[in-house]
Amino acid sequence: LEGETVPPLSTRELVGVSAGAVLYNPAVFFELEVRPHERLTLIPSVRLDWYRELGRLTVDPRLTVRYDVRPGTVLTAAIGSYQQAPSPDQVVGPVANPNLRARESMHLSLGAKQRVKELLDVELTGFYKVLDLQVARNPLYAYDPRNVPYLSTGSGRIFGLELLVRARLGTRFNGWLAYTFQRSYRSDRPGDPERLFDFDQPHLLTLVGNVTLGRGWSTGVRFRLSSGNPYTPVLGSIYDAQSDVYVPRFGTTNSARRATFHQLDLRVDKVFTFKSWRLAAYLDVQNVYNQRNQEGVRYSYDY
Numbered sequence: 001l002e003g004e005t006v007p008p009l010s011t012r013e014l015v016g017v018s019a020g021a022v023l024y025n026p027a028v029f030f031e032l033e034v035r036p037h038e039r040l041t042l043i044p045s046v047r048l049d050w051y052r053e054l055g056r057l058t059v060d061p062r063l064t065v066r067y068d069v070r071p072g073t074v075l076t077a078a079i080g081s082y083q084q085a086p087s088p089d090q091v092v093g094p095v096a097n098p099n100l101r102a103r104e105s106m107h108l109s110l111g112a113k114q115r116v117k118e119l120l121d122v123e124l125t126g127f128y129k130v131l132d133l134q135v136a137r138n139p140l141y142a143y144d145p146r147n148v149p150y151l152s153t154g155s156g157r158i159f160g161l162e163l164l165v166r167a168r169l170g171t172r173f174n175g176w177l178a179y180t181f182q183r184s185y186r187s188d189r190p191g192d193p194e195r196l197f198d199f200d201q202p203h204l205l206t207l208v209g210n211v212t213l214g215r216g217w218s219t220g221v222r223f224r225l226s227s228g229n230p231y232t233p234v235l236g237s238i239y240d241a242q243s244d245v246y247v248p249r250f251g252t253t254n255s256a257r258r259a260t261f262h263q264l265d266l267r268v269d270k271v272f273t274f275k276s277w278r279l280a281a282y283l284d285v286q287n288v289y290n291q292r293n294q295e296g297v298r299y300s301y302d303y
Contacts, residue, residue, distance in 0.1 A: 001137055002154075002186065002198055005232050005250045010243040019093030024052045025085065041066040051085045051102060053092055058083040058102050072115035076125075080107050086135045090150050097138075097148035104132045121166040127182075131156035136188035156186035156197065175209035196254040201227040203260075216271040221264070228258030228294065237303040246302040259294040263287050 031045040043064040050057050062080030069075060083102040085091070091100050111125035134154025140147040160182025168174050182204070184197040203226065210220040233256040237246040265286045272279040 001135065003188070003195060003232075003253050004137070005248075005253075007247055008243070008245045010245050011240055011247055015095060017093055017095050019096075021053065021088065021092040023088060023092075026050050039068040045080075049083065049085075049102075053088060053098075054085055054100070054102060056102060074113040076109070076111040076113070078107070078109045081105075082107060086150070086152075090135055095149055097150045099148070100135060100150060101133045101152040103134055103152075106130045106132075119168060121164075123162075123164040125162045125164075127158075127160060127162070129158040131158070131186070134186070134188075151189075153189045154186060155190075156184065156194075158182065158184040158197075172212045173209070175207075177208075178204075178206045180204040195252075196230045198229065198254065200230055200254070203227045216273065218269045218271075220267045220269075222267075223262070223264050225260065225262040228260055230254035230257045231297065232256070234299060234303050239302075248299070248303045258296070261293045263291055263293065264289055 027047060027049040029045065029047045031043060034042040034044070036042065043066075045062045045064075047060045047062070048057060049060075060081040060083055062078070064078045064080075065076065067075045082105045085102050086100045090096055091098050107127070107129050109125055109127040111123060113121065113123040115121050132155050133152040134156060135150050135152060136154040138147055138149055138151045141149040160180060162178070162180045162182075164176065164178050166174075166176045181202060182200075183202060184200045185194040186197050187194050205223075205225040207223040208220070210218060212218045232253050233251040234248045235251045236249045238249060239245075240247050263286070265284070266288050267282060267284045269280065269282040272281075
C-alpha cells in the first residue's frame with residue numbers, strides 16, 4: 001500500500017486466496033451553466049456513482065465560477081467533492097474488508113488568467129485538496145487474522161501553486177512554460193504523524209517551444225525537470241537464520257528523496273506536400289545530453 005516497505009519475500013507469510021465477484025460501477029453526471037450576468041458564469045454540477053462491490057451510492061456536488069473582469073482578464077474558483085472505490089482486492093474475498101468506504105477528497109482552487117497584448121497568456125492557480133477515508137492496513141491483522149486487513153482510516157492534504165505561460169510570436173513561434181509547486185502529506189491512522197506521499201514532488205517544470213522554419217520544416221524542443229520521488233531509506237540489516245536472508249531495517253517512511261530528474265528532447269519535422277496527399281517525417285532525439293536519471297536504489301544481499 002501507499003508508503004509501505006517490502007521485506008524479502010522469504011520472510012513473509014504465504015497466503016492463497018481464490019475469490020470471484022461481479023463488479024459494475026455505473027455513473028451519471030449532470031452539469032448546468034448559468035449566466036446571471038454577462039461577465040459571470042456559474043457551473044454547478046453533480047456526479048452520482050453506484051459501486052456494486054461496496055453496495056453504496058455516492059453523490060459528489062461541484063461548483064465552478066468564472067468572472068470576466070475585463071477583456072483579457074479572467075478570475076476562476078472551484079470547489080468539489082470526489083469519491084473513488086477501493087481496489088477490488090481490498091473489498092472482495094476472504095482477505096478483504098467489504099465494509100470499506102469510498103475514498104473521499106475535497107478540491108478547492110482559485111485562479112487568475114491574464115492576456116498580454118495577444119502575445120502571452122499567463123495563468124496562476126492555487127489549489128488545496130483534503131483527503132479522507134483513505135485505505136490503510138490494519139496493524140492488528142498481523143497478530144490476529146480474525147481482524148479485517150484494511151481500514152478506511154487514512155487522511156491527507158495536498159496544496160500548491162501552478163503557473164502556466166503560453167507565448168505566440170507571429171505565425172512562426174509558439175510555446176509554453178508550466179511550473180508547479182506542490183506538497184502532499186498523509187497519515188494512515190488518527191493520531192499518526194504526517195508523512196510524505198510516495199509520489200510527492202515539490203517542483204515540476206516543463207518548457208516547450210516550437211518554431212516553423214518554412215518550406216515544410218519545423219523544429220521543437222522540450223525540457224522537463226522534477227523533484228525525485230521520496231523513498232524509505234534502509235539503515236542496516238538483521239540476519240534471519242530461519243530463512244537464511246538479511247532483513248532490512250527501514251528508517252522513517254519516505255524520509256529520503258531520489259535525485260532530481262531533468263531531460264532535454266529535440267524534434268525536427270518535415271512535411272512534403274503533393275497534389276492530393278501529404279507525407280510527414282520527423283526525427284525525435286530524447287535526452288539530448290544523455291542525463292543519467294536515477295530510477296531507484298538497489299541494495300546488495302546484506303543491504
